[in-house]
Amino acid sequence: MYMYTYSHYGYADRMRTPKNPARRIAHAASRRKPTQLRARQTVEAILDAVTRILRRNDAAGVTTNHIAEVAGVSIGSVYQYFPDKRAIFEAIHGRHVEQIDRMVERTLVAHASSSVEEFVRAMVGAMIDAHAQDPELYALLMTQMAHGAAGAQDFAVRLHGAFRLAIAARARELKRGHDLDRLAFVTAHMVDALSHGAVLRRPPNVSLAAAREESVRAILAYLRC
Amino acid sequence: MYMYTYSHYGYADRMRTPKNPARRIAHAASRRKPTQLRARQTVEAILDAVTRILRRNDAAGVTTNHIAEVAGVSIGSVYQYFPDKRAIFEAIHGRHVEQIDRMVERTLVAHASSSVEEFVRAMVGAMIDAHAQDPELYALLMTQMAHGAAGAQDFAVRLHGAFRLAIAARARELKRGHDLDRLAFVTAHMVDALSHGAVLRRPPNVSLAAAREESVRAILAYLRC
Amino acid sequence: MYMYTYSHYGYADRMRTPKNPARRIAHAASRRKPTQLRARQTVEAILDAVTRILRRNDAAGVTTNHIAEVAGVSIGSVYQYFPDKRAIFEAIHGRHVEQIDRMVERTLVAHASSSVEEFVRAMVGAMIDAHAQDPELYALLMTQMAHGAAGAQDFAVRLHGAFRLAIAARARELKRGHDLDRLAFVTAHMVDALSHGAVLRRPPNVSLAAAREESVRAILAYLRC
């Protein structure tokens, strides 16, 4: 699934060499946690600024100074809450991960008694929605997140458990003679890859709806045959 | 397919805006094809330098000056053959596209009378091999290539024709009642997405061979059911 | 001797945390040695700029950008020849050390057959001259040079050998019953400390000449009694 991309090379391009790594930790620890209202607002403003800039398709504008400007805070405030630029991306990534987690949970509950087809359709739809929100943001995150950064785990890992449960409960609908774990694992990865691709790599002449439907068909074919 | 990623935002980060914007066009126009032997060698050395640097997992080292150094030519010579940094990536991309084209052609010819299964297996294998060669290079290319750059078209487009032919010739083996074009189109995209994913997003505990086999199974299931 | 101050804390104040130390070495190695005439001139201009700024008593103006400006070169050129700011100070220090070495040698030769008194007077005078040239530069060097930086060895070490030779050759003039090495060692340190103090810590109502003469007297008293 796409998140593994992180591990191949993180923090590419010209992000400045991080300062003394020991210092980073020390600093990270010493950065204030935003306890006061105003502080929390500042943090939100910073994170939102990044997504706002990327929505403008201005990846080159994602500089610390510009982020601060768009957030309407001073550059000093940015560094009050984030030890360095990368930490901003990590925070955004964290927000996204939580969002996915909640979505998976919700879908699992809502479709407790649906058929395999309905369940797969729901899951693919939810994943596509999650990805579709900010595709550029997402692509940038992939490039900028470092290997093994806290929370850089794959979304597929999150899907895996859900599919394991769902498949086990619907064994009758599926092909016999297959290891449950492997099936769940592959399915989770397919959902992730196909929904990700539907959003980020969809060719101009295929609608999002069509891509979704075709993804569902492919997954079901894999599960059933 | 991954190449569409290009279109979402190209040339991100801090690539310098050239002082003289006209230069790129003017230069590109006036740039003579390297017909002489030495010139061609220089160009090749530059392109190879980029891949060599990335194979060292040193994405941060992909600077024009470093490229020139690794290529064993002066930075001035780099700008003799490429109007700017982006053009280097475009050239590498071009090389890769040609390579894929030749591979598709070869596979098509070699498996003219194979079964669907054998054909799919061969195609997936070839694509994975193509991708596996330089995964970092690939990931960087995605980030750096500009929208609509010459040759930035998807590999899936290249696969599409091949699959159309192959599927048409093996209609008997497949499910009835499906639009040939759509089937070919989706299959091509699945091959691209899955092989790409197998190389770039494969989780650590799944071997490349297993990922390949599972990809083949998924595609055949889609084609047959 | 004052140089030992280096070891107590180097690189104080707000000099930025050095980047990845491995990178520093890599860079240092890769920085061009100034072989061409123009390059050598650039390097000299940079070093001179620092001393020029300090002579204006403007220690706060010793910033890389200002150094470049005063040197009449671009900031990029500064970093073409020095991996970081500290390296500039190290280079200046190196120049100074060489100068002291040559001076010690000259004095030793010139006073091969002088009395102890004449020899001490010459050495003290030479050291004071050396120190007097750029006192602020010197004081700054002490603050900025890192512990154990190449060439950060004490000048006293350089004087030690000279005094050992000189004292051995003039044993008759001196007090008996003293270890030659220790005598040479302490004398060298006295010369260094007193001449350094005469320049850097001399109270306003004592002339440089008087300070020198008194230093000579004190050293001779120590050697003779």
Added chain:
Amino acid sequence: MYMYTYSHYGYADRMRTPKNPARRIAHAASRRKPTQLRARQTVEAILDAVTRILRRNDAAGVTTNHIAEVAGVSIGSVYQYFPDKRAIFEAIHGRHVEQIDRMVERTLVAHASSSVEEFVRAMVGAMIDAHAQDPELYALLMTQMAHGAAGAQDFAVRLHGAFRLAIAARARELKRGHDLDRLAFVTAHMVDALSHGAVLRRPPNVSLAAAREESVRAILAYLRC
């Protein structure tokens, strides 16, 4: 004596120019002496924080924010009692000067009837002890104190009176034919320079005790011969 160093260039590096230049004076004038207990405790905590940080050999950590943190007060409180960062160093320097004054007085009284040798030994020992307490603090003070800052006068000035009295009372033990004032003056400077050097510039292979003894010998030789 080392304090003169201050006059060569003070407050080096990047200390911010206050936005409102009048503030410092205005504040200084209006700043009430911390008569209340809590206020005095705050001031002490701030001064101690600086020395505590420097004892950790963390000269780079001497930032106003960090000082406040270590002192356990808010940055706002720091600026309640000190108009700017420099004032903190001045206060520390002031404390140190008072301490030296008291020490000189004590030694003078305690050795009212001792020999020259004993007196010199006591004085050198006391000075070394005074310097040895916080060598880094000391070195930093030298760099940071401004020219002509209140109290930036030399310690030698403080020693001068003491030695004048002591020498006058022990004229019999010393060499004839020398101006008393000059002798006292030079001796005071030697004590200061040598004790300072013994602490801050002592080479690794010479013990503090040995450096002290040798300093005493040199001074006595100067006084007697």
Added chain:
DNA sequence: CATGAATGAGTGTTCATTCAT
């Protein structure tokens, strides 16, 4: 008075690009 969030000028450093030789 105390707090600590906010400020922003200024710092060291990088690297795509230019151009005199």
Added chain:
DNA sequence: AATGAATGAACACTCATTCAT
């Protein structure tokens, strides 16, 4: 053509200082 020294806009980040609460 080829060279490589020079350029300088732009970047990530720091920290003395201010001021609303």
